[in-house]
Amino acid sequence: MSDGEERACEGPDSMYVKLISSDDHEFIVKREHALVSGTIKAMLSGPGQIAENETNEIKFREIPSHVLSNVCEYFTYKAQHTNSSTEVPDFPVSPEISMELIIAANFLDC
């Protein structure tokens, strides 16, 4: 991935997508990582002219930044360790956010 030409967040072929939390933090993640979430995958690749398809931005009105940042870390963690034969470390979850994280994970289907 080091050809130096990383595409931006425009167009359906973009490499990155932007996830926006309820408190307006913008999280930019690789598109293939975001597709770990069934919900995001459906939003970005469904048929028809869904707005998210064009701008590759999704606003999550109920997910605050401290939860969405963990979700993004999970995407990277999952993508890294899927099909990996090395020992997979635990994914750390602090108790304070565990409730909200479960709700977000349920919504995002991941």
Added chain:
Amino acid sequence: MYDVFLMIRRHKTTIFTDAKESTTVYDLKRIVEGILKRPPEEQRLYKDDVLLNDSQTLGNCGFTNQTARPQAPATVGLAFRLSDDSFEQLRMEPFSTPPELPDVMKPQDSGSTANEQAVQ
């Protein structure tokens, strides 16, 4: 060569990306350029409060696969050039605060395991 996992943060923007320990600071700026459309000359990258040099590798700056893991990426600060020769102050908006734990969930003496992962 190991992958290092990073959060590049400026104000309310956080970019999750990965690179190699051998990637240079300048290469990272090119990645940021592709996303945020600002050329490397208009960017400053920081580790904690230390300004990073374009020619250094991420490994040399202290980003290793031990400190920059997928589930706990390392934070790189980003500041843009304002005009002329001045750069903005490095500023990262903190994330929201989680609500206080209800008493029943507070760890007891032996500590509770935080195994509330929703892994399918």
